[in-house]
Amino acid sequence: MTTAQQTQRPTSAELDAADPLALQREAFYTPDAGQLTSYLDGNSLGRPLKATSANLPKFVEEAWGSRLIRGWDEMWMDEPTRVGDRIGEVTLGAAPGQVTVGDSTSVMLYKLIRAAVDARPGRDEIIIDRDNFPTDRFIIEGIAAERGATIKWIAANPASGVRGTDLDGLLGERTAVVVLSHVAYRSGFLADAKAITAKVHQAGALMLWDLCHSVGSVPLELDEWNVDLAVGCTYKYLNGGPGSPAFAYVNKARQEELQQPIWGWMGADNPFGMTAAYAPAQGIRRFITGTPPVLAMQPLKDMVELIASVGMEAVRTKSIKLTDYAISLAEELLVPHGVEIVTPRNPAERGSHITVDHPHFADVTARLWERGVIPDFRPPHGLRIGLSPLSTSFAEVELGITAIRDVLLELQ
Known part of the structure; x- marks a missing residue:
C-alpha cells in the first residue's frame, strides 16, 4: 500500500465517529482494559449483552422461581418454536412455523441430514466439501456408515470456497442431500x-x-431461496452464550415428508x-x-x-466496512512480513471474519491472548479475525491487527 493510499484511508477514529x-456497542458487557484490549473472536463466541445480566435473574425469580412447574403450561412448551419463529423473522427470511430451537448443532x-437421506429412497450419496467444519463431516461419516451411503467429496479451493461449478460431475440421480456451509x-x-x-x-x-458463521x-432469505433445510448455532453472532442451543429450519414444503430419527416425547403428537x-407432531414440532x-x-x-x-441490512453494511478495514490494515501491516490474506477481497464473497495465514500464527495467537488481544x-x-458488527469498533480492529504485527516481529 502506498503512502498516498494510507493517507486517503479514513482513520479508525473517523470510521467510528461516522458509524x-x-x-450499539454500549449494549454489550465489556471487561476492563486489564483483561481485554481487543476482542476479535465474535465469530466463535459473541459478547454478552448487558440486558442479559438483568433478564436472567428476572427469569430465575419470576418465570422459574414463582411459576415453577406451571411455566410449562403457561409458556415453555411453545418456547422452542416461539423463539424459532423470531429468529426466522429477524435473521433467516423464514415465515412462521419453520424454525425450532433446541439440541446442539x-x-x-x-437429525436433518439423516431425515433427508431417508426421504430419498434409491438415492444413497451425500455430498459435502472436504474443508467443511469437522462436526459436519463427522456427522455425515457416521450417517453414511449407518445407512450404507456413499460420501462424494467436493475438493474446492479452501481460499475461494465452494462454488456451483464444484458440484459438476458429483450431482446426479443418486444424490440424496448436499451439505455446505454458507x-x-x-x-x-x-x-x-x-x-x-x-x-x-x-x-x-x-x-x-450450515448457517453457523x-x-x-x-x-438470509431461506424461503425466497427455496432452501430445504438449515442448521445454525446461536453463540456466535446471536450472542446466546457458551453452549447455547442450535436452531433447525425445515421448509414447510418438506416437513411432512421428513421423519427425524431421534424420537422423543416432546416431538410427539x-x-x-x-x-x-x-406418533410425530404436526409441522415443525416433529x-x-x-x-x-x-x-x-x-x-x-x-x-x-x-x-x-x-x-440485518445495517448489520451487513457495518460488517462489510469492518472487514474492508481489516483487510486494508492486513495488507499494510501484515503482508510485508510474509502473511497471506486468505479471505476473498470481494465483499460479496465473504462473511464477517477474515483469515490470514503465517507459519508462526499458533505462537502469535498464544502471546496475543496473554496481552488481552x-x-x-x-x-x-x-x-481468524472475527468482527461482530454490533459490538466491534474500528479502533478495536486497528489495535488488534497492530498487535498481531508487533508479536509477529518479536518471533521473526
Whole structure:
C-alpha cells in the first residue's frame, strides 16, 4: 500500500465517529482494559449483552422461581418454536412455523441430514466439501456408515470456497442431500446459496445449509431461496452464550415428508398422553426430541431483539466496512512480513471474519491472548479475525491487527 493510499484511508477514529451503529456497542458487557484490549473472536463466541445480566435473574425469580412447574403450561412448551419463529423473522427470511430451537448443532445436523437421506429412497450419496467444519463431516461419516451411503467429496479451493461449478460431475440421480456451509469457517468465503440450492434441486436432491458463521451477520432469505433445510448455532453472532442451543429450519414444503430419527416425547403428537407408541407432531414440532433447554434460550432472545431494532441490512453494511478495514490494515501491516490474506477481497464473497495465514500464527495467537488481544487460531496456520458488527469498533480492529504485527516481529 502506498503512502498516498494510507493517507486517503479514513482513520479508525473517523470510521467510528461516522458509524451509525456505534452506540450499539454500549449494549454489550465489556471487561476492563486489564483483561481485554481487543476482542476479535465474535465469530466463535459473541459478547454478552448487558440486558442479559438483568433478564436472567428476572427469569430465575419470576418465570422459574414463582411459576415453577406451571411455566410449562403457561409458556415453555411453545418456547422452542416461539423463539424459532423470531429468529426466522429477524435473521433467516423464514415465515412462521419453520424454525425450532433446541439440541446442539451436531444433534440438529444429524437429525436433518439423516431425515433427508431417508426421504430419498434409491438415492444413497451425500455430498459435502472436504474443508467443511469437522462436526459436519463427522456427522455425515457416521450417517453414511449407518445407512450404507456413499460420501462424494467436493475438493474446492479452501481460499475461494465452494462454488456451483464444484458440484459438476458429483450431482446426479443418486444424490440424496448436499451439505455446505454458507460461510466457510476457515476463510470466511460466502457461498451463493440461492444458485447452489437451485442447482441441487435440478438434480432432485435436498439442500442443507450450515448457517453457523452467517446467521446474525449476513442477511438470509431461506424461503425466497427455496432452501430445504438449515442448521445454525446461536453463540456466535446471536450472542446466546457458551453452549447455547442450535436452531433447525425445515421448509414447510418438506416437513411432512421428513421423519427425524431421534424420537422423543416432546416431538410427539400428544406429549402428555403417555401413549404406547410414537406418533410425530404436526409441522415443525416433529423435529423436537426431548425437553428443550428453556433457560439457555433466554440470552439469545436479547440479541435477536437488538438485531431487529437495527435491521440485518445495517448489520451487513457495518460488517462489510469492518472487514474492508481489516483487510486494508492486513495488507499494510501484515503482508510485508510474509502473511497471506486468505479471505476473498470481494465483499460479496465473504462473511464477517477474515483469515490470514503465517507459519508462526499458533505462537502469535498464544502471546496475543496473554496481552488481552483475542483472535483465534485454526490449524495449520490460520489466524481468524472475527468482527461482530454490533459490538466491534474500528479502533478495536486497528489495535488488534497492530498487535498481531508487533508479536509477529518479536518471533521473526
